Each structure stands twice: as structure tokens, then as C-alpha cells.
Amino acid sequence: MLNIIIMNNSHLKLVDCLRQFMEDEARSCSMDFGCVTPEYVCRMWGGRVVVEEIAMGLKELRKQGFT
Numbered sequence: 001m002l003n004i005i006i007m008n009n010s011h012l013k014l015v016d017c018l019r020q021f022m023e024d025e026a027r028s029c030s031m032d033f034g035c036v037t038p039e040y041v042c043r044m045w046g047g048r049v050v051v052e053e054i055a056m057g058l059k060e061l062r063k064q065g066f067t
Contacts, residue, residue: 014049014057019066021045 021044022036038054045054 014053015060015064018054018057018061022061022066 018041021041025036036058038051038058041054041058042049042051
């Protein structure tokens, strides 16, 4: 799934992957989305996506009302 992030339109695909990740996290435990940091996501994804890109993706999700 994370391999698609490297391709064209990576920001849009990254946001989709982040949305799915946060939904999965919410289902697996009682997690507050505010506690999901770019560093946490980076660790969970094995460092395959840089923290700065994850931060931009999380910011975009929040602008879309996903909290």
C-alpha cells in the first residue's frame, strides 16, 4: 500500500493512506486523532515516508475536517 505513495500524485495518495491508517487505528483502540503525530506514523510505516510529508498530509486531512 505504501509503495503507491512514491508514484505521481503522491500527496493525494498519501492523504488517502493516512486517512485509512487513522481509521484503522481508531478501530483497533480508543485513540484520539490528536495524538497521531507525524513521528508516530513514520515509525508505524517503518520510516518509508519522511516525517515532513506525513505532517503535510495530516494537515490536509485536518483541513478536510478529519479529526
